[in-house]
Amino acid sequence: MKTIFLFIYCFFYFSVSVYPAGNTFGVFYPEASSGISATYPFLVDASGLRFDFNVRVSDNYIVVPDVNGPDPGYEDLKPVGSIGTARRLPSGPILSIDTLVQIGKTRCRFRYNGFVDNGSQVESLVCRYGGESYVTFKPQKPSGVIDGVIAVRYTIIRIDGSANPFQEEDQVMYLYYRRGTEIKDRLYGGTLPAIEWVGSYPFTCRIEPGPPSGGDGTYVYDWEVYTSSGWSVLPGIKTSFCDLRVSSDMQFVRRRVRSQNQVAYTNPMEFRLGLLSNRNYIAHVTSMPAGHQASGTCYAADITYYDGLGRAEQLVNQYASPAGGDIVTPVHYDNAGRSDSRTYLPYVRVLSWGPGTSSVYDPNAFSNQLRFHNFESAYRSKTYESLSSSRLLSEQQIGRIYVDAGKKIDYIYSVNGNQEVFRLKLTADGGFQVNGYYPRGQLYKISCRNEDSRLTETFTNVSGEVILVRQKFDGTQADLYRVYDAAGRLCVVISPEGSGKLSSGLTVARTDVIADRYCYLYTYDGLGRQVVKKMPGTGEIHYVYNSAGQVVMMQDARLRSALRWKKNVYDVYGRLTEEKMITLAAYRPSLQAALDAGTAAPTIPVAETLLASYRYDRNLVASPGPGFSTGGPISVKEGGGTRLRSENKLSPVRDISSVTSR
Structure with missing residues (x-):
């Protein structure tokens, strides 16, 4: 899969010599x-x-x-x-x-x-x-x-x-x-898998990159190979694919595409001798930009090896260490088949430790990991109640400070007692009412004591909803209550300071001081969309959605006082394309009703202010054929993901960054 770079464009404007003279930067x-x-x-x-x-x-x-x-x-x-x-x-x-x-x-x-x-x-x-x-x-x-x-x-x-x-x-x-007469778009050369593992030389394979795009729609192809003498054109091959007999001096191959006055290349594909062992594995390879031809720099490979039960047993990140070595992470399973009973730290494999070559499965992974870290407990451990139970009894972090001192996290399972947890009920206006206490045994209770002896108690009902999180330390406690509606949606979160003001029989309206200062309040519509949110000490935030469930308009308290809304614009693929500020004297229910009914959006009485705009490039996902490791056909298909190509904001010059979206 080819990595696409995100560029935040920054431009400087220079004057021409005829008008005016000597001007360097324009205001x-x-x-x-x-x-x-x-x-x-x-x-x-x-x-x-x-x-x-x-x-x-x-x-x-x-x-x-x-x-x-x-x-x-x-x-x-x-x-x-x-x-x-x-x-x-x-x-x-x-x-x-x-x-x-x-x-x-x-x-x-x-x-x-x-x-x-x-x-x-x-x-x-x-x-x-x-x-x-x-x-x-x-x-x-x-x-x-x-x-x-x-x-x-x-x-x-x-x-x-x-x-x-x-x-x-x-x-x-x-x-x-x-x-021009037929100008269409910027030319893209297509995509190749980044690497082809070769069993032996000579080796014959058909290479079929993804189709090019852009230009005027007509393309002229050439194929180039990289040897010790550099890049050279393969004579007589003018097709979009290439039937190539690979010799031992060939290191890379790529396709050159020409359309009108534009020239583009695929990413280089490397030939590497040696299969990745006779074990089951899946190799995830990410192509680097065209122009990389040093070994290990034109791609990044993550190889996962599997045992006979289909479980991942070793992860290899090829050339990922600063010195160019492989980073290996072994996977441990206990007698119940749980992989998190021990989570080992990765290590850099040194070839002198054992037979084989780089990126081949390491049969001595656990001993080599111990040798690299020089520490017997270079892993995070978890202890479970029994082989048939998934309840965690204790957990120990990585490091001598925990292991040598015997510091760990302990878990105790029980139920609530009488007058231990308030029973809260949601009211019609979005507030809540305290209806006494939960009877004994109505809630599950998990007590967790960490390495610093701080105790956290979590109370959960039979539906799996967390009712209360209580923290205790040095004789003090802090409670965090949660209130749900009949559909199981979180509607109220009461902060510890607000929980200290609760008492049996208390009714708190949505506009009361306790709700305004100490509570998080959430309101939903009939489709389960969160339409109003309020945080402690702030005004309400209103949301308006389109038929796809995307937020198209947002208004906080300050925007509401100025009769403004923040507007989001999406393309047909559901990707955000623009963020705007608009002036509109309309309330959330009327806007949501208009959108739900499918009517036209209300007319904006003044011009919109553009806050940010986003442009996306097409996404090409490499799809190796069945003979990927043995020289079979290779193809490329268009994926459903996106690549963020450019972003224009009302802001000064920004840094250049790279990002890959999946």
Whole structure:
């Protein structure tokens, strides 16, 4: 399976020499899902003729209203987070100049001056800060492929308290596009399994990578092998698959794909001599990005060996240690077949300890683990009541500090006593009532004393619901009560401070001080969805769901006072694509009823503010054929998972990270 990298894009905008001269960084810059980089331009023929973008301002600037401007309908007043601005309607309060100075930002205004298109494909361009901005392309198509750059000219007007308060400076920001007769998408070369274990040389196999994607839909193939002399093209092989006779000097193979002016490669597949032993095993291999060809760097392999009963008995992480060795984790089973009675620490296998080669099953795993750690109890142990019972009696952690001192966790099983646990009942308004105590023997009781002699008592009813967790130490106790509804859903959690205020016969309404300050309150609708949540000392949080059970709108107490909602947008695959802030004077029940009825969403009276946007790449999952370890056919299929490809947020430059989603 090929690892996909998540990049948080960060771009800098440079001026061209013709306009203006010597300008290095622009105060204003464009923001869009594409078009702000030559790597990911606007794909005009694939996506349409109009593309929207936003104009943003740098961190240390603030855009102030121009009351004499041609369109004072919205005024940008103050920053939200690190960059960007907040909007208000004209009827709202106007910040004074003194207030703006206290913010610590350089005040400025934005004026659009025009654009220059070096590809002559743009018909019109509208550019406004805090308003609608878009570029429209000419309908006629060029004969070939054009990679164009749009230089958007603007003037920043800095405002200060000097005798000449308005200082103007011309700057440029850039938009990128690609246009052609059949441009579709960025080219991907497909995926190969990362490794092929070879029994002996020479070795013949058919290699079938996953299909390429993107480009113009027509592809030209070449195959390359890596030897001690480097990469070289295999002559005469121009098909999407390859029937290859592998010799001992071949280390890697990959496929090169060309489409129009784009070139892409599959990940390299390594040939390695030696099977992984004659035992049952499953190897999970993750491909590294194309370009890795040093042994052990083009893939990461996790190998699990199984015994005759189908139980995992040894885990090997190939090349996972800092020195490049294998990390081995042995698995122990007691007489009842329980694998957690002893949980051993992993160790790095040293080949001089025994016969075999790297990544082959280690028959002396337990003795080698003891030799590596030089400690007899390098494992976590659990003691059970009997072979037929799963009740835990004691547990000991790893380390000499526990083993040498005899410190462990002890468990005692019993039932509740009289007047030991309050019986709580949920009321109609979402509060609760204390109806005396549970009679003796109505609840299961598990007493757990840890290594520091702290006692925790857990009381559970016959339905498996935890009613009370009580902690005792040095003569004090702290109780955490839980209240459930008739469907077994958790509705109230009473903190220890609130539990200390309970008494028999007490009724606590949802609006009472005890509930407001010391309780977690949860409300569900008829479909079992949590629609209201309240935490101690805070207001209620309301949730609105779509038909797929996803949260599409959320509102806490502060948003409710401002008539705002946080909105989530999902694609057809159920993946989050956008987070927005909207202004909407509507209550949760009416919004939920509209969504449940399938009617159109209410009209938003003002423009939405984009908080974050997410873009996903396709997910390719390697599916080795039945001859994966013996040279059989290899195929690739599209999986149902996702890869987060890019994220655009209203925030400054962020670090580059990598992530794999399953």
